[in-house]
Amino acid sequence: MIDADLSVVRGDFRLEARFSAPTPGVIALFGASGAGKSTLVNAIAGLTPVASGHVRIDATTWRDARTDVPAERRRIGYVFQDARLFPHLGVLGNLAYGERRAPAAGRFVARAEVVALLGLTDLLARGVQQLSGGERQRVALGRALLSQPRLLLLDEPLAALDVARREEVLPYLERLRDRYAIPMLYVSHQYEEVLRLATHVVLLAAGRVIGTGTPAAISLDPRLRRHIAPEAVGAVLDVEVTEGAAASGLVTVALGAERLRLVARGVAAGARLRVQVLARDVILATEAPRALSVRNLLHGTLAALEEDGPDHVLASVEVGGARLLARITREARSELGLEPGRAVWALVKAASFQGHAFLHGAPHAQPVRP
Amino acid sequence: MLTAAEWEALRLSLAVAVRSVLMSLPLAIAVAWLLVRARFAGRTVLDAFVHLPLVLPPVVVGYVLLLLFGVRGPAGAWLNAQFGVRLAFTTAGAALATAVMGFPLMVRAIRLALEAVNPGLEEAARTLGAGPLDRFCTVTLPLMAPGILAGAVTAFAAGLGEFGAVITFVGNIPGETRTLPLALYTALQTPDGDALAARLALLSFGLGALGLLAAEFLARRLRARLSR
Numbered sequence: 001m002i003d004a005d006l007s008v009v010r011g012d013f014r015l016e017a018r019f020s021a022p023t024p025g026v027i028a029l030f031g032a033s034g035a036g037k038s039t040l041v042n043a044i045a046g047l048t049p050v051a052s053g054h055v056r057i058d059a060t061t062w063r064d065a066r067t068d069v070p071a072e073r074r075r076i077g078y079v080f081q082d083a084r085l086f087p088h089l090g091v092l093g094n095l096a097y098g099e100r101r102a103p104a105a106g107r108f109v110a111r112a113e114v115v116a117l118l119g120l121t122d123l124l125a126r127g128v129q130q131l132s133g134g135e136r137q138r139v140a141l142g143r144a145l146l147s148q149p150r151l152l153l154l155d156e157p158l159a160a161l162d163v164a165r166r167e168e169v170l171p172y173l174e175r176l177r178d179r180y181a182i183p184m185l186y187v188s189h190q191y192e193e194v195l196r197l198a199t200h201v202v203l204l205a206a207g208r209v210i211g212t213g214t215p216a217a218i219s220l221d222p223r224l225r226r227h228i229a230p231e232a233v234g235a236v237l238d239v240e241v242t243e244g245a246a247a248s249g250l251v252t253v254a255l256g257a258e259r260l261r262l263v264a265r266g267v268a269a270g271a272r273l274r275v276q277v278l279a280r281d282v283i284l285a286t287e288a289p290r291a292l293s294v295r296n297l298l299h300g301t302l303a304a305l306e307e308d309g310p311d312h313v314l315a316s317v318e319v320g321g322a323r324l325l326a327r328i329t330r331e332a333r334s335e336l337g338l339e340p341g342r343a344v345w346a347l348v349k350a351a352s353f354q355g356h357a358f359l360h361g362a363p364h365a366q367p368v369r370p
Numbered sequence: 371m372l373t374a375a376e377w378e379a380l381r382l383s384l385a386v387a388v389r390s391v392l393m394s395l396p397l398a399i400a401v402a403w404l405l406v407r408a409r410f411a412g413r414t415v416l417d418a419f420v421h422l423p424l425v426l427p428p429v430v431v432g433y434v435l436l437l438l439f440g441v442r443g444p445a446g447a448w449l450n451a452q453f454g455v456r457l458a459f460t461t462a463g464a465a466l467a468t469a470v471m472g473f474p475l476m477v478r479a480i481r482l483a484l485e486a487v488n489p490g491l492e493e494a495a496r497t498l499g500a501g502p503l504d505r506f507c508t509v510t511l512p513l514m515a516p517g518i519l520a521g522a523v524t525a526f527a528a529g530l531g532e533f534g535a536v537i538t539f540v541g542n543i544p545g546e547t548r549t550l551p552l553a554l555y556t557a558l559q560t561p562d563g564d565a566l567a568a569r570l571a572l573l574s575f576g577l578g579a580l581g582l583l584a585a586e587f588l589a590r591r592l593r594a595r596l597s598r
Contacts, residue, residue: 047493071496072505078497084490088512088595097508098498147498 002027002151002183006043006053008036015039015207021200023058023183024367028194031204031227037187040204041153044185045078046071057151057183075102077144077152077182081159083136085128091139092124098147107148108370109180114142117179118172134165138172145176150370152184158193173197174359181367191232195276196358203227214238215274220316220323222306233314234278235324238360244268250295250350256320258298262353276356279314282326283347286336295350300324302342305333317346324348372573378545379553380573382461386536386549387529389465391522394473398521399514402480423535424474432538435467439539459540464547467535472525479524483517484510516592523585530577550574 003020015036021027029037042048044055046062046069054064062069077098085094099111115121118138123131131139137157144152157173158166170193177184177197188194194201194215201218203211211224218224219236239260243252244267251267253260253275262275288297300319308314313333315326324346328338338344372380404410405417423431439446439457449455457463487510495505511518533551540547542556554570557563 045497047496070501071493072499072501074497075499076497078494080490080494082490084488084494086491086494086509097495097500101499101504143498153497 001056001058002185003056004040004044004054006040006055007051008039008043008048009051010039010048013039013207015043017043017204017207017209018053019202019209019212021202021212024181024369025199026177026184026186026197027200027202028198029185029187029202029204030191030194031189033189034206035204036207037189037204038155039207041155041185041187044151045076045153046074060150075148075150077147077149079137079140079144079152079154079157081156083133083140083160085131085136085139085143087128090125090127091120091131094128094139094143095120095124095146098143102146102148106370108368109145109148111146114145117175118142132165133161134168137161137169141172141176145180145182148370149182152182153187154184155187156189158188158190170196178361179367181369191228192355195236195274199360219276220325230309231280232276232278233308233325233327234276234281235322236274236276237322238272238274241267241269241271241273244271254320255298255322258300258320260298260348261295262350262357264353264357264359267359272360274358274360275353277324277348278352278356279325279327281348281352282317282324284315284317284326284328284332284336284338285345285347286338286342288345289347292347293349294347296346296348298324298346298348300344300346302338302340302344304340305338315344317344319346375544375553376570376573379548379550379570380577382464382545382547383530383549383551383577385461386464386468386532387526389462390468390472390529390532391476391526393465394469394476394525395518395522398473398476398480399511399518402477402484405477405481406484420477421474423471428471428532428534429538431470432467432535435463435470435535435539439463439466457540459543459547461546463540464536464549467539468529468532469525471532471535472528475528476521476525479517479521480514483514483520486517487513516589519588519592520585523581523588527578527581527585530581531574550577 001020002023005018006015008015017036017040029040031037039048043050050063055062061067062074086097089097118141120138120142123135123139158169161169174197186197198215201213201215202209203224205227210227211218216236216238219234225233239253241251242254245251245265249263249265250261251264253273264273267273298319300317302315303318303323304316306314308327312327312329315328315338317324317326326346401420405413437443441458446457449457457466491509492505495509500508531551536547536549537552542548542552548556550570550573554567557567557570
């Protein structure tokens with residue numbers, strides 16, 4: 001459990017952030033730029049002076065009214081947006097910097113494993129100047145991990161990278177999350193990154209925490225999901241694959257008695273998936289349609305309708321105990337006479353999950369604990 | 371090739387310049403750090419004070435040193451009583467006068483180097499478990515090294531030629547304080563000293579050129595090492 005209640009004053013900006021989240025896990029700090037994400041992370045790290053409040057992680061207090069552990073003794077692995085590798089030390093020197101200063105007792109991250117996990121073997125002999133942006137961030141990740149951290153802070157580690165480089169680094173972050181049970185705070189303003197990585201989300205706006213929860217819970221909370229881009233509105237489901245990818249490339253996920261099928265290559269039964277069913281990709285029908293290319297014809301009940309801008313309504317459909325969201329036009333709603341309580345079919349293309357299904361832990365993975 | 375007196379002057383010039391640099395380097399680093407990183411009330415005053423030797427006539431600097439560190443000066447008397455160290459009319463005194471004159475040059479170069487060090491790197495070192503002294507020695511100092519070298523070389527080169535402050539504070543004593551410029555000055559004051567003066571001028575020229583070349587070579591080596 002990480003528990004923070006911090007107030008920081010910097011000029012005109014005032015941060016009053018209070019949240020707690022389960023550990024281990026990846027806690028995403030999500031919000032627009034200027035919401036105070038970096039300030040909060042720096043306050044937790046002990047790099048920014050805190051006016052009042054407390055930070056606790058598991059049984060350790062880093063700051064409260066009586067204690068204020070200096071940053072260098074908090075044992076935090078901090079990955080900065082701009083990597084901040086030491087230019088005079090080379091890759092190996094950077095990796096060794098924190099490792100050498102970590103207490104000998106309770107080491108749980110081994111150099112050889114980090115090098116293999118992050119694909120650093122070919123970089124070890126290089127100087128820092130000869131690295132690409134993505135390689136720099138991988139080295140920075142390795143350096144932070146080898147300091148044997150109690151908490152890993154990642155402050156938009158991908159923000160300075162272009163899309164291709166981002167895709168290059170993201171799988172390493174996923175591997176790291178599945179391999180080590182180190183609590184992580186991941187700052188981002190890209191919700192896709194949050195969906196791929198986070199187990200818990202803390203939403204920040206104007207220096208305050210406006211909500212916390214799992215991505216699935218936030219996707220269904222009308223008040224909170226407003227803070228996520230409108231085109232990203234859609235139910236998020238954390239599910240287990242019941243049937244692995246067949247030759248067709250389709251995997252099956254059970255939603256109560258209904259079966260959701262989606263394209264996810266190379267995923268075996270038992271794997272945990274997070275899928276985002278975008279509201280704009282869901283079609284509602286009041287009669288069972290036939291002869292369609294759509295792979296998912298899910299029978300459910302219309303649970304609720306809410307306003308969604310001037311042209312649309314957002315329909316919540318209960319399917320096998322889960323909820324899906326469908327964005328439909330006002331015209332369609334009145335033509336079909338859609339009212340809560342009505343039985344409906346939700347149509348979702350299996351292909352619409354491309355880029356919206358993320359592996360969250362392979363089956364039987366046993367993470368290394370600090 | 372060189373006469374005994376010429377060797378003596380050359381040796382003294384080098385000894386004075388080297389000692390002045392060694393004397394002022396730690397203090398110059400500390401003052402540069404204070405000026406760049408510390409926030410305190412007297413910062414502007416300290417900044418002005420450090421630059422004084424640049425704008426004062428060297429004779430004034432020598433005179434002030436004489437008042438303070440002379441045999442009857444407060445600091446001079448104390449040093450003599452406590453440690454038996456005598457600065458007035460000694461090589462050590464010449465080094466002190468040279469150090470004071472070169473101090474602003476050194477601080478300026480080191481300060482520029484420190485300003486160029488990204489404080490974010492020190493923060494990174496901090497999160498990796500490095501305390502204040504540790505991160506200064508392992509991150510800040512190595513990154514400042516080219517600037518420190520530049521400052522030391524400039525102060526050394528300037529120190530080879532320091533005249534006014536030295537002659538005022540410690541006089542012109544052969545074998546003790548008569549460095550190259552003082553020897554050159556003495557030769558010019560002596561009838562038939564023209565040839566000697568010319569030789570000494572040539573020697574100064576050669577020494578300066580050699581110093582600059584060596585500095586450039588060192589700076590290149592260091593830069594190459596830093597940007598591996």
